[in-house]
Amino acid sequence: MSKKRITLKDISKELNLAPSTISRALKDHPGISAKTKKIVKEKVDELGFTPDFIASSFRNKKTRSIGVIVPKINIHFHSLVISGIEECAYRSGYNVTIFQSQDSYKREKEIIKILHNKMVEGIIVCLAMETNNYDHFKKLEKLKVPLVFYDRIPDDLEVNKVAINDFDSAFKATEHLIKIGCRRIAHIAGLQSTGIFRARANGYLAALKKYNLPIEPGLLLETKELSYAEGVACAKNFLAQPELPDGIFCANDYTAVSVVQIFNKAHIKIPQELAVVGFSNYPISEIIEPHLSTINDRAFQMGQSATKLLISQIEEENQDIIKSQSIILKTELIIRDSSRR
Amino acid sequence: MSKKRITLKDISKELNLAPSTISRALKDHPGISAKTKKIVKEKVDELGFTPDFIASSFRNKKTRSIGVIVPKINIHFHSLVISGIEECAYRSGYNVTIFQSQDSYKREKEIIKILHNKMVEGIIVCLAMETNNYDHFKKLEKLKVPLVFYDRIPDDLEVNKVAINDFDSAFKATEHLIKIGCRRIAHIAGLQSTGIFRARANGYLAALKKYNLPIEPGLLLETKELSYAEGVACAKNFLAQPELPDGIFCANDYTAVSVVQIFNKAHIKIPQELAVVGFSNYPISEIIEPHLSTINDRAFQMGQSATKLLISQIEEENQDIIKSQSIILKTELIIRDSSRR
DNA sequence: CTGAAAGCGCTTACAG
DNA sequence: CTGAAAGCGCTTACAG
Numbered sequence: 001m002s003k004k005r006i007t008l009k010d011i012s013k014e015l016n017l018a019p020s021t022i023s024r025a026l027k028d029h030p031g032i033s034a035k036t037k038k039i040v041k042e043k044v045d046e047l048g049f050t051p052d053f054i055a056s057s058f059r060n061k062k063t064r065s066i067g068v069i070v071p072k073i074n075i076h077f078h079s080l081v082i083s084g085i086e087e088c089a090y091r092s093g094y095n096v097t098i099f100q101s102q103d104s105y106k107r108e109k110e111i112i113k114i115l116h117n118k119m120v121e122g123i124i125v126c127l128a129m130e131t132n133n134y135d136h137f138k139k140l141e142k143l144k145v146p147l148v149f150y151d152r153i154p155d156d157l158e159v160n161k162v163a164i165n166d167f168d169s170a171f172k173a174t175e176h177l178i179k180i181g182c183r184r185i186a187h188i189a190g191l192q193s194t195g196i197f198r199a200r201a202n203g204y205l206a207a208l209k210k211y212n213l214p215i216e217p218g219l220l221l222e223t224k225e226l227s228y229a230e231g232v233a234c235a236k237n238f239l240a241q242p243e244l245p246d247g248i249f250c251a252n253d254y255t256a257v258s259v260v261q262i263f264n265k266a267h268i269k270i271p272q273e274l275a276v277v278g279f280s281n282y283p284i285s286e287i288i289e290p291h292l293s294t295i296n297d298r299a300f301q302m303g304q305s306a307t308k309l310l311i312s313q314i315e316e317e318n319q320d321i322i323k324s325q326s327i328i329l330k331t332e333l334i335i336r337d338s339s340r341r
Numbered sequence: 342m343s344k345k346r347i348t349l350k351d352i353s354k355e356l357n358l359a360p361s362t363i364s365r366a367l368k369d370h371p372g373i374s375a376k377t378k379k380i381v382k383e384k385v386d387e388l389g390f391t392p393d394f395i396a397s398s399f400r401n402k403k404t405r406s407i408g409v410i411v412p413k414i415n416i417h418f419h420s421l422v423i424s425g426i427e428e429c430a431y432r433s434g435y436n437v438t439i440f441q442s443q444d445s446y447k448r449e450k451e452i453i454k455i456l457h458n459k460m461v462e463g464i465i466v467c468l469a470m471e472t473n474n475y476d477h478f479k480k481l482e483k484l485k486v487p488l489v490f491y492d493r494i495p496d497d498l499e500v501n502k503v504a505i506n507d508f509d510s511a512f513k514a515t516e517h518l519i520k521i522g523c524r525r526i527a528h529i530a531g532l533q534s535t536g537i538f539r540a541r542a543n544g545y546l547a548a549l550k551k552y553n554l555p556i557e558p559g560l561l562l563e564t565k566e567l568s569y570a571e572g573v574a575c576a577k578n579f580l581a582q583p584e585l586p587d588g589i590f591c592a593n594d595y596t597a598v599s600v601v602q603i604f605n606k607a608h609i610k611i612p613q614e615l616a617v618v619g620f621s622n623y624p625i626s627e628i629i630e631p632h633l634s635t636i637n638d639r640a641f642q643m644g645q646s647a648t649k650l651l652i653s654q655i656e657e658e659n660q661d662i663i664k665s666q667s668i669i670l671k672t673e674l675i676i677r678d679s680s681r682r
Numbered sequence: 683c684t685g686a687a688a689g690c691g692c693t694t695a696c697a698g
Numbered sequence: 699c700t701g702a703a704a705g706c707g708c709t710t711a712c713a714g
Contacts, residue, residue: 007691018701023693031699053458055691058399059706065438065460073427074641079420086414086441095455097406097438100427114436117394119406228628257628284625287569287598300415348707359685364709372683396707400690 006049015043026051065095066310067120069111071103071128071152076282077299078126081150084303085124092311094121103129112136115145122146122310127154129194146313148306155195160313162306162327166196169295169331170203173249173277176293176333178211180341182247182275186219188234188255190226197226200251200279219245226251231258239266246274247339253278253285256292260338275339290337298329305329347390356384367392406436407651408461410452412444412469412493417623418640419467422491425644426465433652435462444470453477456486463487463651468495470535487654489647496536501654503647503668507537510636510672511544514590514618517634517674519552521682523588523616527560529575529596531567538567541592541620560586567592572599580607587615588680594619594626597633601679616680631678639670646670 012019017036025032025040043049057063068085070078082098089096097120101108108128115123116139123145125137134154140147141159148160177185187204190197201220208215221237223230231250235258238245250256256278263274270276270290278285278294285292305327353360358377366373366381384390398404409426411419423439430437438461442449449469456464457480464486466478475495481488482500489501518526528545531538542561549556562578564571572591576599579586591597597619604615611617611631619626619635626633646668 005691008693009691019691020693020702021700024700027693033699036699050454050458052691053460054395054399054402054404055706056693058395058690058708059692059694061395061706063395072424073414074417074420074424076415076417076420079415079417082439083413083415083441086439090440095438095440095460097436098423098427099431099436100424113391117391119394119436261628261630284628287602287625287629289602346707349709350707360707361686361709362684365684368709374683377683393707396690397709399692399706400708400710402690 005052006047008049008051011040011043011047011049014047015039023051063119063121064093065097065120066307066314067097067099067111067115067123069099069101069108069115069123069125071101071126073098073100077151077280077297080299081126081303081306084300085307086303087300088304088307089311092307094307094311101128101131105130105133109136112140116140116143120145122148122314124148124150124306124310126150127152146310148310148313150302150306152194152196158324160309160324160326162302162309162329163196164297164302164329164331166199167203167206169279169297169333170200170249170251171207172203172331172333173279173293173295174204174207175211176335177247177249177275177277177339178207178213180247180271180275180339182245183213184216184219184243184245185213185247185249186221186238186245188226188231188248188250188259189220189222190251191224192222197251204249223255226255228254228258231255232262235259235262239263244268244274247276248274249277249279251279253280253282253292253294256294256338257284257288260288260290260292271337271339271341275341277333277339281334285334285336293336293339294334296332296334298331301329346393347388349390349392352381352384352388352390355388356380364392404460404462405434406438406461407648407655408438408440408452408456408464410440410442410449410456410464410466412442412467414439414441418492418621418638421640422467422644422647425641426648427644428641429645429648430652433648435648435652442469442472446471446474450477453481457481457484461486463489463655465489465491465647465651467491468493487651489651489654491643491647493535493537499665501650501665501667503643503650503670504537505638505643505670505672507540508544508547510620510638510674511541511590511592512548513544513672513674514620514634514636515545515548516552517676518588518590518616518618518680519548519554521588521612521616521680523586524554525557525560525584525586526554526588526590527562527579527586529567529572529589529591529600530561530563531592532565533563538592545590564596567596569595569599572596573603576600576603580604585609585615588617589615590618590620592620594621594623594633594635597635597679598625598629601629601631601633612678612680612682616682618674618680622675626675626677634677634680635675637673637675639672642670 008019025037099111150162153161189201221234281294281296285294349360366378440452491503494502530542562575622635622637626635
């Protein structure tokens with residue numbers, strides 16, 4: 001499609017040297033004289049030659065490219081993870097090819113099939129919501145394609161993974177509410193069939209238990225996707241209860257924002273009468289009034305760690321001794337006005 | 342790295358057929374008997390063969406892969422555009438390799454160099470903030486690498502581009518404020534050396550002119566990056582003026598949100614005493630109270646259109662007759678409570 | 683309808 | 699320090 005590319009052979013003809021010499025000179029191969037290297041590099045610059053990357057990928061069986069499968073790119077958390085992936089990959093000389101599963105199991109399988117065609121040297125995945133069969137990943141493992149999961153991770157599979165400790169984070173958040181004096185603490189939870197949301201709910205429950213606070217089923221509401229609208233519904237549910245909660249820990253920031261707004265409208269003072277903690281440290285948490293206490297979930301670092309881990313596996317010489325690694329990132333409780341008393 | 346891949350040759354040996362026959366059978370080539378196709382396909386399924394994509398890319402000089410350069414992935418607008426790009430590319434059988442320029446001219450040039458190595462068949466770009474020299478793109482054009490720009494576009498270059506009409510959109514927004522009765526309308530503008538922000542400011546000015554409203558320099562404030570914090574500063578500036586504005590059109594939603602919050606705190610009623618319109622339809626515009634009127638800037642469609650345009654250029658047989666195309670997407674003024682009287 | 687052969691542009695083991 | 703040769707796994711023009 002473009003006009004004819006310049007090849008190694010063209011350079012070799014121009015200089016009366018073998019193509020192999022040109023190739024080596026360009027790679028600073030030790031067994032080539034400095035003089036030869038110099039004239040080769042000059043000619044290459046003059047003609048604007050760049051080696052054909054596909055040809056050399058083909059020859060080397062190395063594409064220096066990694067695949068990433070996310071549910072949706074336009075979710076802030078994932079866009080931050082991708083940003084961390086790209087940043088780390090770029091510095092290491094890899095490119096990032098990106099796919100959206102749209103939370104569909106079928107599409108995830110299709111993508112795996114495409115990626116398996118060896119265009120990538122390794123894959124980073126956040127599972128689709130629908131996925132609960134992992135055979136497509138097991139196939140990849142057999143072919144020794146390095147694989148790293150982040151955030152949503154296959155339940156009981158020995159895999160490389162990067163995650164935060166959702167249980168601990170939820171425990172910390174709930175404990176914080178207890179320590180500032182809350183005694184009737186509610187939780188807006190994500191879908192309990194998803195591991196991370198179950199862990200957050202369990203962390204909440206564990207904190208209540210540790211401080212001998214009663215556990216009331218009516219104060220733990222499960223949502224399907226932690227949407228703003230679902231948060232509004234939960235907040236109204238709490239408001240309608242005979243005794244109001246004095247603290248709410250929400251499994252994400254969107255639902256926490258709805259709680260803040262609905263209770264504001266009901267003239268219940270935040271944080272004096274109701275303290276609120278969210279989860280994820282979305283940009284909105286610093287904009288809503290009062291600013292929202294939340295858990296920094298380290299999305300950018302998650303992308304970086306996943307990439308580092310993946311690349312280390314790709315470049316590991318002895319593929320046989322590789323063990324699956326699990327990286328747990330430390331989260332941080334950010335205390336802002338919504339829970340500052 | 343993986344165990345030995347199965348190749349065409351392996352299949353051909355198993356079936357006592359020539360590799361060329363296998364290759365053709367798999368592509369449903371007309372000159373192969375249905376019977377042969379059937380046995381080939383069965384064997385291929387049995388052995389789990391998939392053709393080596395790199396080898397065929399190398400042979401065909403086609404990677405079916407497009408490159409995308411965005412300033413930063415974790416900006417909502419860009420993540421939406423990328424989402425549109427991925428969606429459209431996936432349906433057309435292309436993959437998307439993504440790079441962040443981090444708004445650096447130097448890095449943008451490096452990326453172009455990497456991409457030029459022919460790993461991609463075409464490129465979609467949103468210029469880095471710093472970029473005002475386009476030589477690196479001109480080089481690509483000479484090599485006939487299809488190129489499409491979106492959002493931030495080289496000033497006076499004949500290129501393929503997808504954008505919205507910023508002037509018209511700003512005009513519409515300002516006109517809306519005038520029609521609901523505002524007479525002292527301010528504008529929080531983006532950096533005026535950037536084309537799109539200049540166009541928005543000009544649209545604002547044109548609307549004032551058309552309706553014979555006075556143009557007061559003190560009511561047009563330029564910011565560097567339309568950040569939330571800059572919005573706060575502008576809002577305070579307006580509040581300190583002897584006569585307050587009764588309408589503000591902001592060049593993005595973040596600054597509009599700051600205006601809403603600062604004026605709320607000063608007990609100025611929105612929309613009764615001050616009407617506000619933002620730009621971009623960020624998720625926060627539907628969360629902040631009162632909900633924000635804004636311009637839907639069609640980010641997802643922008644990604645889709647850019648991809649369609651790029652692919653049409655890639656697949657155009659006769660590369661010589663290609664003219665650069667310019668697609669302008671229609672924006673939509675979304676009226677919400679912040680400007681509903 | 684099928685096969686033999688050449689070649690895409692590199693890289694590397696081998697030879698000198 | 700340099701070169702000749704083989705080959706990565708496909709595809710396609712040519713021949714039959």
